Amino acid sequence: MTTVGVPAGWPATEEEARAVQDELRGRVVRDEPGPEPGTGRVTGVDVAYDDALDLVAAAAVVLDAATLDVVAEATAVGRVSFPYVPGLLAFREIPTVLAALDRLPCPPGLVVCDGYGLAHPRRFGLASHLGVLTGLPVIGVAKNPFTFTYDDPGAQRGCSAPLLAGAEEVGRALRTRDGVKPVFVSVGHRVSLDNALAHTLSLTPRYRLPETTRRADALCRRALRDAARNARGGAQEPSMRQAPTS
DNA sequence: GCGACAG
DNA sequence: ATCTTGTCGC
Structure with missing residues (x-):
């Protein structure tokens, strides 16, 4: 199993990372509505960590947007490329996510x-960064409001309220299930906010979080488990690391 | 200066 | 993110 290293020139300090964000932020495309919800393909990406072993596992899972069936999936394992710093999450997740996306056998569609x-201190969070680097339409769906404020949306699925940075709307708190805590949706790249909300609702027929996120989360955790087990057990060929049957 | 803070 | 048992509910 090859391991993704830290890219050459990757920022080593918070100062450098913030400078990269300031430089790339102008490339975000905001005047495209993005793909039609419920059509084409939608890909979820997620990452899991084992800091002690210096391991990162990323997963990309492609779903048919209409049926939400899994069409394809890929994983990648790498080294931790940056510590977790609020506002600099992208530098921790992106290298391995890009590797997983590269391994997909088909185009990802909306990510x-x-x-x-x-919705980011410098208006350039993970979803925008990933979009600018890949050129793909990307949206962000978060589980927490970060540093932003919002008024509680109505209790019904579909209700939403502005996610605010002062007076500026940077995203929306969206209720995906009746009476359940909302998720926090923001535009990444080449998708409008309204369309991002519609996609999120289309991806949550049963649970609070999008099927894309749930699928990618489960897969990257499994990939991390396998990688950690191989790291402990010494170098072995992928062909001989099948999971034991019962 | 202090606390809060996506994953 | 990650560490972790039982438990309430459909």
Whole structure:
């Protein structure tokens, strides 16, 4: 199993990372509505960590947007490329996520990631960063409001309220299930906010979190488990690391 | 200066 | 993110 290293020139300090964000933020495309919800393909990406072993596992799971059936999936394992710093999450997740996306056998269509896009201290969160680097339409669906404020949306699925940075709307708190805590949706790249909300609702017929996120989360955790087990057990060929049967 | 803070 | 048992509910 090859391991993704830290890219050459990857920022080593918070200062450098913030400078990269300031430089790339102008490339975000905001005047496209994005793919039609319920059509084509939607891909979820997620990452799991084992800091002690210095391991990162990323997963990309492609779903048919109409049926939500899994069409394809891929994983990648790498080294931790950056510590977790609020506002700099992208530098921790992106290298391995890009590797997983590269391994997909088909185009990903719209990408849905954990975390934020324009709802970010410098308006350039993970979803925007990933979009600018790949050129793909990307949205961010987060589980927490980060540093932003919002008024509780109505209790019914579909209700939403502005996610605010002061007076600026940077995303929306969206109720995906009746009476359940909302998720926080923001634009990443090449998708409108309204369309991002519609996609999120289309991906949540049963659970609070999008099927894309749930699928990618389960897969990257499994990939991390396998990688950690192989790291402990010494170098072995992928062909001989099948999971024991019962 | 202090606390809070996506994953 | 990750560490972790039982438990309430469909």
